[in-house]
Every structure is written in C-alpha cells, then in structure tokens.
Amino acid sequence: MxxxxxxxxxxxxxxxxxxxxxxxxxxxxxxxxxxxxxxxxxxxxxxxxxxxxxxxxxxxxxxxxxxxxxxxxxxxxxxxxxxxxxxxxxxxxxxxxxxxSPTAVAEHVLAMLLTLYRSTHKAYNRVKEGNFSLYGLNGQEVRGKTVALVGTGKIGKLTAEIFKGLGCELYAYDIQPDHSWANSIGLTYIDLPELYAKADIISLHCPLTDTNRHMINAESLAQMKPGVTLINTSRGGLVDTEAAYQALKDRTLGYLAIDVYEEEANLFFEDLSTDIIMDDLFMRLTTFPNVLVTGHQGFFxxxxxxxxxxxxxxxxxxxxxxxxxxxxxx
Incomplete structure (x- = not known):
C-alpha cells in the first residue's frame, strides 16, 4: 500500500x-x-x-x-x-x-510549571554568562497549591496524580466524571465557575470541540483568582489568546504556560529563527517574563x-x- x-x-x-x-x-x-x-x-x-x-x-x-x-x-x-x-x-x-504516551504530556505540564515558578530557564542563561545573582529569581512553591484540571482523561488523570504527589489540593471538571478514580486520590469534581474561583493552578486536558472553543475567554478569566496560573497542553483553540494577553496585562493571569497555540499551524514544528514572525499577538506574548511557550513538544x-x-x-x-x-x- x-x-x-x-x-x-x-x-x-x-x-x-x-x-x-x-x-x-x-x-x-x-x-x-x-x-x-x-x-x-x-x-x-x-x-x-x-x-x-x-x-x-x-x-x-x-x-x-x-x-x-x-x-x-x-x-x-x-x-x-x-x-x-x-x-x-x-x-x-x-x-x-x-x-x-499520556505520561509524556503530564510530565511536560510539571516541567513547564516548575520552569516558570523557579525561573530555571533564566538561571541557566545567567550562569552561562557568569552571572550568579539571585535577584529576580524569587519563585513559587507548588506544594499546598489548589490545582484544578479541566478534563480527566488519561493525561488529566496522570497530571492529577503528579500534583497529588506534590501535596496539592485537587479539583476537576469533566463532562463524564470518574468518581471512583477521584475518590481514590482525593480529587473533587466541581462545575467550571467554582473551579475558576478556587484554583491557584488550572491545567487544560480536554479535546477541542465546537462547544468549548475559547472556553478560556474574558468572561472565564474574570472569574479566576488574581495571579492564577494557566497551563494548556491540549489544543490552542481552547484559549482566546487576545483575552489571555489582556489578563496578563491586568495581572489576572500570574503565569501562562502554553505548549499549544490557536494559530500554531503557521509557526510550530518549523525553524523560523532567521525569519520575521508576522503574528503580532504571539510575539507580544513572548515579551512577558511570566509566560512560557513551547512548540507543541509535550508529546515528544x-x-x-x-x-x-x-x-x-x-x-x-x-x-x-x-x-x-x-x-x-x-
């Protein structure tokens, strides 16, 4: 064939x-x-x-x-x-x-989070230049945070188990909740408005459909705690990027980690290092010190x-x- x-x-x-x-x-x-x-x-x-x-x-x-x-x-x-x-x-x-490999994506969630929380990417570059100052590297701890997952399929479940091991309080939303599994690890299913209000860290683990496109938008972001961390390793279209950009500017979003992007088809998987990237919104996102973007490598x-x-x-x-x-x- x-x-x-x-x-x-x-x-x-x-x-x-x-x-x-x-x-x-x-x-x-x-x-x-x-x-x-x-x-x-x-x-x-x-x-x-x-x-x-x-x-x-x-x-x-x-x-x-x-x-x-x-x-x-x-x-x-x-x-x-x-x-x-x-x-x-x-x-x-x-x-x-x-x-x-659900494990690959779940572990990438943690890798992105710890990179942002502990500024390891910044420290790596500083040390290469002989700069050992700690100024500006003050970080966050994961233990004790309230973590909420949107979607508890295989990747969502593995991600929850990782955060459980780190001593986090766990919540989730899923259109088909698995209560038996949730009870076994101490996770509570709640609806989305309550999830947005409770979470210190929100991680997206659901497929992209016509009904949930831009589920993270100006309205949902307004329901979140100031300084919330948002992680998306699922599909870029789940997040209204313009709304996320505005939420970063008004500090509703404290950290943003994305391995996917709604306009990634014109960017990801290619070496554009010698080109001018014409996506202004994407380039503006990369200027924020509290934003981490990886090029759809969670599975890799x-x-x-x-x-x-x-x-x-x-x-x-x-x-x-x-x-x-x-x-x-x-």
Missing amino acids: KVAMFSSKPYDREYFVKHNRDYSFELDFFDDQLNETTVAIAAKYEAVCVFVNDRLNKQVLTQLSQGKTQFIALRCAGYNNLDWHSAKELKLRCARVPDY TEHALNNIARTTLENLAAMKSNQKCVGDIV
Whole structure:
C-alpha cells in the first residue's frame, strides 16, 4: 500500500522507517502540510498519514475521495482538524493514535510549571554568562497549591496524580466524571465557575470541540483568582489568546504556560529563527517574563515516537484488511 506522509520531519522518517520493516508499506514523506493547496499530491495514494496541523475539511476530503485515497491515519490523539462527518459521508476510513504516551504530556505540564515558578530557564542563561545573582529569581512553591484540571482523561488523570504527589489540593471538571478514580486520590469534581474561583493552578486536558472553543475567554478569566496560573497542553483553540494577553496585562493571569497555540499551524514544528514572525499577538506574548511557550513538544519523547509509529502502522494494516483499529474514528 502506498502511503503519503504529510507534515513529516526527520524524526517521523526515522521512527516510521524503523517500524515499517514489519509492514513493508510504500511510505513517501512530504514536508508539506495537507490542505487545499497540497491535496493533489495525494491523488495516487491509497492512504494518507497526517498530523495535528494538517487540514482535513470537507473540500480536502472530497478531493481525496476523488483520487485513490481510502484511508486516513492520524498520527496524533486529537482529531479536531478532521471533519469526520464529511469523512463518513465520503466513506473514508479514519483512525488515530489515542494513547501514545499520556505520561509524556503530564510530565511536560510539571516541567513547564516548575520552569516558570523557579525561573530555571533564566538561571541557566545567567550562569552561562557568569552571572550568579539571585535577584529576580524569587519563585513559587507548588506544594499546598489548589490545582484544578479541566478534563480527566488519561493525561488529566496522570497530571492529577503528579500534583497529588506534590501535596496539592485537587479539583476537576469533566463532562463524564470518574468518581471512583477521584475518590481514590482525593480529587473533587466541581462545575467550571467554582473551579475558576478556587484554583491557584488550572491545567487544560480536554479535546477541542465546537462547544468549548475559547472556553478560556474574558468572561472565564474574570472569574479566576488574581495571579492564577494557566497551563494548556491540549489544543490552542481552547484559549482566546487576545483575552489571555489582556489578563496578563491586568495581572489576572500570574503565569501562562502554553505548549499549544490557536494559530500554531503557521509557526510550530518549523525553524523560523532567521525569519520575521508576522503574528503580532504571539510575539507580544513572548515579551512577558511570566509566560512560557513551547512548540507543541509535550508529546515528544522517544517512547511516544515509537508508539505513534507502531500504532499508526497497525491502524493502516487493520484498515487495509477491513479490521477494527485501535483508534477508529469513522
């Protein structure tokens, strides 16, 4: 089977080539994102493999269905970039990787938080320059903080367990609460207004849908404690970036840590160090000393990359033989 690998990077090639020895698919790697402009590339391929910023709207899916494409393999957990209703209508089989390494993302939450709270990134740069002054490095402690999680799927649960080990008071909101698990670690489910009012630290762990886009907006930010810490490692569209920027200016937000950004498709996964970044709002965010941005690297561990390649290829083999996939969508 011929597979077009869109948005591929050197690490994708490395791990997919290694695991493809067990399948012998014909993998062609393309740097391009899949979108309305590039979809013609896929015309001769039975399957396409895509990532978080590839665009799978009705127009793209229709054009895929008019070529040889029958299968779409997402090498990620989220599928907010897929119009799955249109995929179903067009009889395009789609599967994702639902569980490649929840631990990687949960640990990245802690890494970002401790970086901000203890200014380790600033200290690293100072010491390299021979500056051992502690002025301006006064930090926060995590123990005793009230931590609230929005979403308690696998990543949210692991994140909660990490904070439990650090001695935090735990709250959460989920449309499908798991009370048995919550009782086992001492977490309490509450509604969103109460969560916003109680939390010292809010961490987002829910998929992006039409109903929760910009759930963190001016209204919800106004309900939060002054100086609250917000962490987003899920999807950028959960946060209204302009509202977060204003909340940083008026000090409602004490700290902001984001591994995702609602306009990241034009930025993340690329080396733009010699370019002028034209996203003014993003650049303004990076000027704040209490903001930390990482480029969607929460998932990026060796364990996760192996699991992504292995599960994606398993899904392709299952779709080809009309079997059930680990991550069936449609």
